[in-house]
Amino acid sequence: MSKLIIFVTAILLGAVCTGYDCRGQEFDLAADKIPDSLVKNAVSILRFEKKVFEVTDLDQAIYKIHNAVTILNERGSRYQLFQHYGDKFHKLGDVNIRVYDANGKFLIRFKNKDLSTYNIGEGLIDDGIRQYIMVPAAAYPITVETDYEIIYRGLLAYPSYYFANPNMAVINSSFTAIVPKVNNLRYKPQHTSILPEIKEDGKNISYTWSVKNQAAVAYEDGAIESAKMFPAILLAPNKFKLDNYEGDLSSWKNFGLWYSSVVDGTDVLKEPQINFYKNLVKHAATNREKIETVYKYMQSNFRYVSIQLGIGGNKPLPASFTDDKKYGDCKGLSNYMRAVLKTFGIKSHLAIINREANDDGEDPNFPIDRFNHVILFVPDGKDSIWLECTSKTLPFGMLDFSTENKNAVVVTENGGVLVATPRSRAADNVFKVRTAITLDGSGSGDCISNMQATGFYKEMLLENVAERKRDEQKAFLVGYFGYKQMDDLVITRIADPYIYNTNLALAIEKVSEFSAGSKMFLAPHIYKFVNFSMPAHEKRQRDFYFTVPFIKSDTTIFTLPEGFIIDQLPVGKTFATEVGSYSSTYSYNDSQKAIYSITSLELNKHKILPGEYDSTKAFFDKVLKEESQRIVIKKDPNQPPPPPRKSGF
Structure with missing residues (x-):
């Protein structure tokens, strides 16, 4: 429903010219x-x-x-x-x-x-x-x-x-x-x-x-x-x-009544389509299973396109059109899903929303049209279901960060109702990495990383890694996550319906940060575990938004080169604030000749109020300081140097 709203980015603004020729x-x-x-x-x-x-x-x-x-x-x-x-x-x-x-x-x-x-x-x-x-x-x-x-x-x-x-x-x-x-x-x-x-x-x-x-x-x-x-x-x-549709925007209820009149009659399917979907869900025991079956079918067989046709981008094309073409925009796909569910006797409602990061939704007391997206709402008491019908990757019943944490106008037979969408939860946005690095005496190494992700991180990796060319994958891993420059990269996707699960095999010429004499200095991870810093402000005036709350964890295992020993391990730390917590530990396994660096970070809310800003920034500044510590290893003066080892796969 990408509405074609008039705006001039130039905001090449204008002014009072009373008494002038205003040129x-x-x-x-x-x-x-x-x-x-x-x-x-x-x-x-x-x-x-x-x-x-x-x-x-x-x-x-x-x-x-x-x-x-x-x-x-x-x-x-x-x-x-x-x-x-x-x-x-x-x-x-x-x-x-x-x-x-x-x-x-x-x-x-x-x-x-x-x-x-x-x-x-x-x-x-x-x-x-x-x-x-x-x-x-x-x-x-x-x-x-x-x-x-x-x-x-x-x-x-x-x-x-x-x-x-x-x-x-x-x-x-x-x-x-x-x-x-x-x-x-x-x-x-x-x-x-x-x-x-x-x-x-x-x-x-x-x-x-x-x-x-x-x-x-x-x-x-x-x-x-x-x-x-x-x-x-x-x-x-x-x-x-x-067009010919008159409406009343003095209340959300009236706005919903207008939108209901606009979409009236667009949710009709032909008999063969009805029979197809009834057969598709014949083994589903509950309404929820039926909805999930149809949602996953649509993810596999329909695609999103932008269609700005019909009442200023508000009116969806008929469900029969969407079925024939196997494509639609947000309103068209949501309306099609609504039409299918209607054939099972399952009531659902189009929900009009502003798809925008860093947005808290609309004012209940001031109806205004600032919407650009349509999703589907299936009421079921506390277990109501929200469906993002344009996504091929979001799990059933999940929204993404652009439509969470706000309110939508749910279009019912009795008019529009403002309904809160689900809140973002840290547990829904997990990024977990386990890396084993085999170092050689020159500071290069071979790495095997297992990366598991849900929510925001899953969607980001699916978009930027899963289907990209090798050079694009390297550029994203280095540019966004801060992985060290890699000579070789082999990505092996592990099938999993719930999480993004993949193995990365990397050959890196320079794992160490730097060397000094017989010593080698190593970062706690092969990438930047925290890849942002909060900006400094004398006095923060507005709320600060993280994209999502999250849970990140990393285990990095360094197998020392032959002839090397530990010179210094950082001291692990654990600390917390009202909005998050951080923990790090460092240990050495003598039998494996390996150093274990284990770190976790949790942010439990995405919106930071101005009064919380300084303490939150201080927390992340402290995290960055801990992440700047270095593991130091050195050559054992009692061991002869090993022969050089070839790197790669």
């Missing part, structure tokens, strides 16, 4: 005219902005945007990108982009004909379009003035007023929404207290918000998605119309 040349756009107080922490400055969104009917509106933004340096280059995503309900009107140098001197102009245009989605059926241009910059600062309009012929979502963007200061900005009084609109301040100026004029009512001389808002790594991170005014209609 860029009416303003002095020289960069040295920017107040020094606004340059601090900024990579760009919004010089002026004026946005006017006028609704003329339930399904008709025009959105006019005029702005100028000065980009101070290359770190602000993202604001040189102008782009628009549209479909048959949203069309880009005239575009006029003017570029100025540091002194405010006009350089070049771009119009519609200069925009690159292409269809979006995977394209079997697709009515979406992307138009964009990356404004060039020979030197900084530059100023980009943008004047354009968007024409709406179908309204489900109103544009919101985003007046704060990462590291952008604002000199002057305004947003006006004009709507018929009979329908009005709803608005919600997000991280701001600014109030609108409200005026009535005949049949219309207008709301105007203004911002002046606002300092740049710093971006914080790991925070909630950008649309919810920064101050904004969210707007939403009460009544709307898309």
Whole structure:
């Protein structure tokens, strides 16, 4: 349901031009005219902005945007990108982009004909379009003035007023929404207290918000998605119309009733299809077994494609179409599964959700359409089942990190109901490695690693290792996990329906970190057990999100080269905090001439509140310090040097 929402990444924003001809040349756009107080922490400055969104009917509106933004340096280059995503309900009107140098001197102009245009989605059926241009910059600062309009012929979502963007200061900005009084609109301040100026004029009512001389808002790594991170005014209609479908967004219940009318009649299967599925599940003893049988069949026989057709990407194609083609998008595959379950008398519901990492879901008290995905919900008391019908790899009844920990609008016969999706659990995201390394006296070695993974780690390995070419596999293991550069790599997958289980055979020229005289220094693992660090902040302002909570464990066994002995083993440590725990042990098995390094790390929650940030960062900093310890071995002065050993397989 990848909705083609209108947005201009350039956020080449716009501003109040009251009393002016509101053309860029009416303003002095020289960069040295920017107040020094606004340059601090900024990579760009919004010089002026004026946005006017006028609704003329339930399904008709025009959105006019005029702005100028000065980009101070290359770190602000993202604001040189102008782009628009549209479909048959949203069309880009005239575009006029003017570029100025540091002194405010006009350089070049771009119009519609200069925009690159292409269809979006995977394209079997697709009515979406992307138009964009990356404004060039020979030197900084530059100023980009943008004047354009968007024409709406179908309204489900109103544009919101985003007046704060990462590291952008604002000199002057305004947003006006004009709507018929009979329908009005709803608005919600997000991280701001600014109030609108409200005026009535005949049949219309207008709301105007203004911002002046606002300092740049710093971006914080790991925070909630950008649309919810920064101050904004969210707007939403009460009544709307898309194609011939009129709806009411004043409550989640009414929104669900509208969506139910949109999908009505799309869940009908032909008699041969019904008979096929009844035969498929004839040996299933329970409804749960029937659902699982169908889900696994679909994983093996259907595939996902992006189809942006039908009521702005909201209406699924008929179940019979999906059956014939053996493909569909998220709404099509979920609707098809719903149709199959209906033939068994099993009730299920489409669930509309925002598939986005670092997102807590929607506000129960402010219905707004910010969704981009559809999954399936099968109610069964405490054992209710959530199905991600686009995935060929997720286990039955499991969601991934992008749809956990939030709420979805479950579409029932009585309307929409906000229902919480399952919470992420550390026990569902396990990464376990056991490695045996046979070292030689030069510091090279042959390694056999067994890697077992569930949840997030399983999906990541299936995508980046299982079906990749050898060079791509090496690049991922080195780039993501921090494995040492390898000369040879042989991967042997072990069949397992529940976990990703594989053996890696590696020949590594330089296992040791470095050598000094007769001593060799070894990291506790052949890869980076912890491959991230939390960013430093004077005072964290926003929640910090890990991708998932997790459990990681590693056992690394170093078989010493002939003629080598231990010089020093690190001291193992065990410590914990409210959000996690860490443990390490080091030991030597004399009969095997082997060192055992055993480590475990658990993070029991993925969302860290600002008040927990410092202690959590201190915990992971301590983990990194422990992981930086080195095992030291040395040549036994009483033993002659061994002959060199060939490496490889």
